[in-house]
Structures are given as C-alpha cells and as structure tokens.
Amino acid sequence: MSVPPLDSAMDRVLSQRDMRARRPPALGFLLRLDTARRFARIGSLLTVDFVAIFGAILTALVLKAYLRDHWNFPRSLGEARHSVAFAYLVAALLFARSGLYAERAARPGLTRIVGSLFQTMVVTVIFALVQGEHFSSYYIFYGTLFFAVAYVSGARYVYERVTGAALRAAGYQRRAVIVGTGKHIEAVGHALQDGPHPAISVVGFISLVPRPDNGLRSLGRLEDLDDIIAAHRLDEVIIADPDFPQREAVDLVAQCHQRGVRVRVAPSTMEILIHRAEFVPGQTVPLFELKPPVFDGIDFAVKRIFDVTVASLLLLVLSPVLAVSALLIRLTSRGPIVYRSIRPGIGGVPFACLKFRTMYRDADQQQMDLESLNEATGALFKIKDDPRMTPVGRVLRRFSLDELPQLLNVLRGEMSLVGPRPLPQRDFEHLEEWHKKRYLVLPGITGLWQVSGRSDLDFDDLVRLDFLYLERWSVFLDLTILVKTIPAVFTRRGSY
Known part of the structure; x- marks a missing residue:
C-alpha cells in the first residue's frame, strides 16, 4: 500500500480547513503554520508600545522637573518606573480591544491609537482620584497623553515601515481575486495595485457578466470558485459590487470560509452612509433613517x-x-x-x-x-x-x-x-x-x-x-x- 507524501497530505488537510469550525488546541497549533509569526507580531507590538509609553511618561516628568527648576533625572526615572505598569496595562488592554494587535491587513491606524490613549488617560485619572491622590496640576496626565500620541504613533509608523520592507523583501503578498461586475472590478483592481509595493497581489477576477476588458486576468466563473481558490492559493476574495446578488454572496462566503479564505467587501456609498443610520421602531419592515450629516x-x-x-x-x-x-x-x-x-x-x-x-x-x-x-x-x-x-x-x-x-x-x-x-x-x-x-x-x-x-x-x-x-x-x-x-x-x- 502506497503512502501519500506528507506535504501533499498536509496541503489537503489545510485546503479543507473550515475557519468556522472548532479544533482541539494541539491540532490547531500544528495546523496553523503562522502561529509563531502571530506571537512574534503581538510580542513585538507590545514591546514597541511599552517603550513608547514609558518614554512618554519619562519625557513628561523630565519636562515638568526642568520647568520647575527641580532637574533630577534619576528621580524622574524612578517615578516613571513606578507609574508605567498600570498605564501600560490599561493601554495594552484598550489597544487589544481596538484591534491594534491584529494582523497587518486588519490593523487600524492613528484614530484608534489616539482614542485608546485618551481612554487610558481618563481611566488613570479616575483610578488616581479613587486612590486618594491629590494633584496641584493635571499636567502629568495630558502631558503624557501628548507625548504618548507622538511616540506610539511614531514608533508604530517605523514598525510598519520596517516590517513591511522585510515582508516585501521576502516576497510576501496576500493573493486575492476580485468578484463583481466590469466597472467595479476595474476600479477596485487598479486601486489595490497602486503604489510601488502593494500589499495585495490581485491574481485576477471573476465577473458576473460577460468578461470585461480591464487589464486583469479572468479566472473563470463564480461556479468554479472552489477550483480557483485551490489552483491559485488565494488568501482573500474581494467583493467589488454593491449590487452583488444576495444568494450568490451567501454561498461565496460559505465556500471561502470553508477553505480558510478571508472575504472582504469594497465599500459602496450606501455602506458608508449606514454608519449613521438610526433605527425607526414601530414599522412592519425594519427601517433605518439616514439623518443629515450636520454638526449641532x-x-x-x-x-x-x-x-x-x-x-x-x-x-x-x-x-x-x-x-x-x-x-x-x-x-x-x-x-x-x-x-x-x-x-x-x-x-x-x-x-x-x-x-x-x-x-x-x-x-x-x-x-x-x-x-x-x-x-x-x-x-x-x-x-x-x-x-x-x-x-x-x-x-x-x-x-x-x-x-x-x-x-x-x-x-x-x-x-x-x-x-x-x-x-x-x-x-x-x-x-x-x-x-x-x-x-x-x-x-x-x-x-x-x-x-x-x-x-x-x-x-x-x-x-x-x-x-x-x-x-x-x-x-x-x-x-x-x-x-x-x-x-x-x-x-x-x-x-x-
């Protein structure tokens, strides 16, 4: 009896992996070949954030001592060591909640960093007041916030550039196929490939209408999606059509998740508007009202x-x-x-x-x-x-x-x-x-x-x-x- 090669057997197991299914922890560890990379990513980001937050606290303390003519660096360093543990713990938890330790493609940017750091400041102020601390000035809190925004965002920018360069040098790109209709495929495809080092490699497209001429490669029909995923080792399927048929969309998502492939949707104007939709109760059909975008x-x-x-x-x-x-x-x-x-x-x-x-x-x-x-x-x-x-x-x-x-x-x-x-x-x-x-x-x-x-x-x-x-x-x-x-x-x- 012949035994299939280990590599092909493993490929078959991985290709049949359903990302929705629960697996025993040991098996999940063995099958997820990117586990080490995930730990390295989270560990390195936690380290970057710790250094930046500690630096922000130390800078605020040193500046305060200098302006008050009480310059004493060892004392400021000791105060920073005493304060950093709680502030860093709160910041790390809020960063994790905001997805700032997620994988590169899903990691949000400066808005979430600023928001999480502001919440960290509020929590630390409340904690200090509950502990009975008294302050003649709250400079240490808003001063640290200012430097933390600068240091954390700057450190993460450098981190993204360095790791991005390393990934590009290693030839890493997420392989994707675009699904939709002609004009939407062309717009999204060319936008994703703009720039000298795009993070997504658009392998081709699957069109719901007769093949458009958009400079991209046609990979076949939607009915052939399983074979296309396997043949091109796809990481993502991108839906680029606001009018994508509902039944086909449900089937597409199920097929992709069954094979461990991420599904993303290029936003339409309606998806942008729905973020401020307000539910109107008491109707036979659920209705959402789009209110005018004015500041009042x-x-x-x-x-x-x-x-x-x-x-x-x-x-x-x-x-x-x-x-x-x-x-x-x-x-x-x-x-x-x-x-x-x-x-x-x-x-x-x-x-x-x-x-x-x-x-x-x-x-x-x-x-x-x-x-x-x-x-x-x-x-x-x-x-x-x-x-x-x-x-x-x-x-x-x-x-x-x-x-x-x-x-x-x-x-x-x-x-x-x-x-x-x-x-x-x-x-x-x-x-x-x-x-x-x-x-x-x-x-x-x-x-x-x-x-x-x-x-x-x-x-x-x-x-x-x-x-x-x-x-x-x-x-x-x-x-x-x-x-x-x-x-x-x-x-x-x-x-x-």
Whole structure:
C-alpha cells in the first residue's frame, strides 16, 4: 500500500480547513503554520508600545522637573518606573480591544491609537482620584497623553515601515481575486495595485457578466470558485459590487470560509452612509433613517471648543512663522500681504477666506487666459507651474504656509480646523448638485483631502472623502487628521 507524501497530505488537510469550525488546541497549533509569526507580531507590538509609553511618561516628568527648576533625572526615572505598569496595562488592554494587535491587513491606524490613549488617560485619572491622590496640576496626565500620541504613533509608523520592507523583501503578498461586475472590478483592481509595493497581489477576477476588458486576468466563473481558490492559493476574495446578488454572496462566503479564505467587501456609498443610520421602531419592515450629516447640539459645541482652543495655541506657537512669511511677501512683491479670497462657506454663504498672497497682483485677471492649461479634474483649477506665482509664494504654497491666516477665520467662526476645503467661487460654479452636500458644515483648513493624496486625487474621489468625513466625524478623527497633516505638508505630497 502506497503512502501519500506528507506535504501533499498536509496541503489537503489545510485546503479543507473550515475557519468556522472548532479544533482541539494541539491540532490547531500544528495546523496553523503562522502561529509563531502571530506571537512574534503581538510580542513585538507590545514591546514597541511599552517603550513608547514609558518614554512618554519619562519625557513628561523630565519636562515638568526642568520647568520647575527641580532637574533630577534619576528621580524622574524612578517615578516613571513606578507609574508605567498600570498605564501600560490599561493601554495594552484598550489597544487589544481596538484591534491594534491584529494582523497587518486588519490593523487600524492613528484614530484608534489616539482614542485608546485618551481612554487610558481618563481611566488613570479616575483610578488616581479613587486612590486618594491629590494633584496641584493635571499636567502629568495630558502631558503624557501628548507625548504618548507622538511616540506610539511614531514608533508604530517605523514598525510598519520596517516590517513591511522585510515582508516585501521576502516576497510576501496576500493573493486575492476580485468578484463583481466590469466597472467595479476595474476600479477596485487598479486601486489595490497602486503604489510601488502593494500589499495585495490581485491574481485576477471573476465577473458576473460577460468578461470585461480591464487589464486583469479572468479566472473563470463564480461556479468554479472552489477550483480557483485551490489552483491559485488565494488568501482573500474581494467583493467589488454593491449590487452583488444576495444568494450568490451567501454561498461565496460559505465556500471561502470553508477553505480558510478571508472575504472582504469594497465599500459602496450606501455602506458608508449606514454608519449613521438610526433605527425607526414601530414599522412592519425594519427601517433605518439616514439623518443629515450636520454638526449641532453637543457635537457642535465640542467641535467649536476644540477649534478655538487649538487655533489659539497654533497662532501663539506659529507667530514667528507668520511674521517671517508676512515680511518676505512685503519685501519681494507689490500688493497686500493677506489675500481675501471670497469663497462659499457653510450653506453656500460667501465669506472672506484669508491667505498669504502667493501670486502677483493681476493673477485673477489672468486666470481666464490660463483655463486651457488646467491640470486638475472636475471643478478644480490647478496648474503645477503656475506662471502667476511669486518666488516666495511658491515656497509658501509648497509647504501650505499660505493657509495659516485661516486660523483667524476659525476664531471668527467662519471655518473649522478640519472639514471640507472651501473652494473658490469659480470652482463652486462648476460643481454638480451631489457635490454640494459638502457645504452642510463649516469648511476646514485641512481635511481628508490633505492627508490622502491631496492634489493627486480625482475630484470625485476628493468629494467622496469629504462625505466619508461627514459620516464618521469625531474629535479623535479631527485630531488624527491634524497630526497626519504635518507629514503630508513636509513630504509635499501632491501639493501645488
């Protein structure tokens, strides 16, 4: 009697593994060949977080001692050692709850980090007060939070880059097939393959309609999914069609989970909207109401307090930059230092959007002559090498320093720190009706545009980012966008 090779037998066991079924722990350990990698990932992330949190506590204590002229590093180090255990335990538990130790593809980003660290601060403050601690100042808590956000996010960014480079060097990519219809397959497929080192290798597609010409490889019919998974060793199946038939979707998910393959869905506009759907009881059919995405009541108060506080601090800290920029504009070209650009604001009501002048005085009169050189899509008007730009203005625009006077717009209640960017009147007149939903809230100095590719994105994609921001707004999201704006500005990604 012949005995099948061990490798082929193991492959057969793995290929028949149902990810929904429970298995004995010992067998699960043997069959899950990535167990060691999982432990290494969680252990390394826990270590990174511990070092970052300990560093944040130590930095806050050292800075406090220095400002009070009680500089004593050994004492600060001892206090940090005493404090770190509880803070780290709470942070690690909250990080785990937020999925921050999940596998690379499912691990969330800065928003969850900021939210979890803020919750850690609240828990530690409450614990300290319950323990009978008294504080003349709560600086140690919010100071540690500030440094923890910087250190943890920075350390995790480095971790992601280093481990990503190691995985790419090892040739690791998740193999995926896209299922859907023509235009959806093409859009999702090309988006996943953008960038020099995509994490997902799109093996091909399965179309529900006659084969589209999209530059990808057709792998067959949906009925052949089992064979396709086995033949191409797929890790993921991505559904890229908001109208995917329900019965086929249920069967597809069952087949994939039976073979240990992850199923993901590329979001549609309806899936984005459903995050703010509110159940309406008392109906024969379950109904969900999609409320208008406006900031009112407590949301508006929280956002306004956040805006005024942060804008005031930024004006104070950046006052030398503002002064130098104004002086350079005055010395190098004629015209006002600050340019008042009349733009539609909330509800389409116009306001004077303040900017440092970056162009020569007759720039507005020249725009009609330059329309044919427009390099942007949709309603936007952008020219990378705009001849109307002054030399100083080019530098200011490159690093977004020309936007700094808009901090005064924030204090005056005409703008928010984060929100949809206000468009010039010329661009506003070119908008389609569905674009104008972005004017339901105060415009912002920065937004998802600025941290998601900036001028490199298609205009419709930029508007969809505005919609995504409106549906999922939180103070943590605002703080995340502000933090991400800094590297976006300094890397000058798509800015002109």
